[in-house]
Amino acid sequence: MYEIIVDFLSMQVPLVAYLSVGLVMFFAGVYGFLTRKNLLMMLIAIELMLNGADLNFAVFNRYLYPQQHEGMFFTIFAIAVAACETAVAIAIIINIYRNLNNIDVEKIDEMKY
Amino acid sequence: MLEQIIFYVLSFVVVFCSIFAVTTRRVIRSATCLLLVLLCTAAFYLLLNYHFLMAVQIAVYAGGVMVLFIFGIMLTHKPGDSVDNASWKRRLGALVASVAGIALCGGIIYFNVSNAVATLAHDELAVQQLGTQLMGTGKFQYLLVFELISILLLACIVGAIMVARKRK
Numbered sequence: 001m002y003e004i005i006v007d008f009l010s011m012q013v014p015l016v017a018y019l020s021v022g023l024v025m026f027f028a029g030v031y032g033f034l035t036r037k038n039l040l041m042m043l044i045a046i047e048l049m050l051n052g053a054d055l056n057f058a059v060f061n062r063y064l065y066p067q068q069h070e071g072m073f074f075t076i077f078a079i080a081v082a083a084c085e086t087a088v089a090i091a092i093i094i095n096i097y098r099n100l101n102n103i104d105v106e107k108i109d110e111m112k113y
Numbered sequence: 114m115l116e117q118i119i120f121y122v123l124s125f126v127v128v129f130c131s132i133f134a135v136t137t138r139r140v141i142r143s144a145t146c147l148l149l150v151l152l153c154t155a156a157f158y159l160l161l162n163y164h165f166l167m168a169v170q171i172a173v174y175a176g177g178v179m180v181l182f183i184f185g186i187m188l189t190h191k192p193g194d195s196v197d198n199a200s201w202k203r204r205l206g207a208l209v210a211s212v213a214g215i216a217l218c219g220g221i222i223y224f225n226v227s228n229a230v231a232t233l234a235h236d237e238l239a240v241q242q243l244g245t246q247l248m249g250t251g252k253f254q255y256l257l258v259f260e261l262i263s264i265l266l267l268a269c270i271v272g273a274i275m276v277a278r279k280r281k
Contacts, residue, residue, distance in 0.1 A: 009117045018157070019222050021124045025131050025150065027211040027218075032135030034207035035199045040140055040185055044147050047178070048131055051154055062161045069238060069246060072166055073255055079173050080262045084269040086178050090185040091277035097189040104196075 018059040025052030039093045039103040043086065050082045120160060127153045138195040144182045151175045162237050 025048055032045030054075045061071025097103050100110075127150055134146035155170040198204070250256050 009114050011117070013117055013120045013160070016222060016226055017120065017124065019226065020219070021127055021157070023215060023218050023222070024128050027215045028131040028135050030214060031207050031211040034210060035135070035204050036196075037199060038140065038196045040182070040189065041135075041143055041196065043185075044143050044182070045135055047147060047174075048134065048150065051151060051174075055154055055157060058158060058161060058163055058166060062163070066236070068253070069243070070253070072163055072238070073246070073258075075166060076169055077255075077258055077262055079169055080266065083173050083178055084265055086181055087269050087273045088276070090181050091273035093185055094188055094277050103189055 015059065015063045018063075019056065022052040022055040022059070025049075025055070037105050039096070039105060040090075042105070043089055043093070047082065047086065050078065054078050054082075116160060119156075123153045123156050123160075138198065140186050140190055140194070140196065144179065144186060147182070148175060148179050151179070164237060165240065165243055 029045045029047075029049030029052065032048065033042055036042045036045060057071040057075045057078070059071075061069065065071075093103055096108065100108060102108065130146040130149045130153070134143045134150065137143050137146070151170065151174045155167045155175065158164075158167040158170055199207075246254050247259055248254070248256055
């Protein structure tokens with residue numbers, strides 16, 4: 001038993017392990033996005049999904065093509081785009097809260113006109 | 114050996130926190146769990162020898178985006194508020210959807226990604242090379258994307274201020 005554990009740990013971390021972590025992160029985000037009714041909670045779920053996808057880009061780049069860096073640059077730009085998206089989304093959420101006193105998606109069903 | 118132990122501890126933390134972040138009823142706990150997930154992802158980038166990427170992840174995500182989230186939570190929730198759960202039908206549907214997705218993608222990964230080809234290179238990306246790639250205009254160089262991102266950031270700053278400002 002002890003030898004099996006030592007053998008398992010003395011290998012390098014397999015590609016599948018990193019991909020599985022990204023997979024769980026992504027589908028936890030999917031679950032959150034489908035169940036949450038609060039806008040901020042939905043945004044948190046979206047961030048989880050984005051983060052899982054970003055991790056996959058970097059991992060594929062590192063394991064399969066370590067001489068090139070496209071995956072890493074794609075991750076950097078994806079992080080920047082995610083930051084933009086979050087800023088605008090939170091501005092919209094604060095504006096909705098100010099006008100309707102509520103950020104529950106099922107109760108926001110009135111438009112201005 | 115140590116690297117593997119660190120990886121498995123971190124992945125346990127990531128799995129636990131990402132599931133907790135989407136199931137807890139307190140918004141601030143959810144945000145804290147998201148922060149832990151983001152920091153663990155930064156640690157993964159460090160294990161992959163992407164030092165610059167780790168710095169970007171911590172500075173932009175764990176720093177900037179999380180501060181925005183905390184502001185948003187503070188402005189829209191009273192302390193101690195908890196949101197109500199979705200109906201069990203909806204939760205069941207979402208659970209089925211995400212478990213089916215995990216099964217599908219996990220099957221694809223399991224049957225198609227072989228461990229033999231995957232060897233982790235242990236060289237670090239030099240910052241000088243990173244700079245020339247980010248600031249050049251040739252093949253595999255990303256000056257145009259860099260400038261586009263800067264314009265996008267500017268547009269987002271202006272847009273966020275316009276949307277969230279107080280109207281008279």
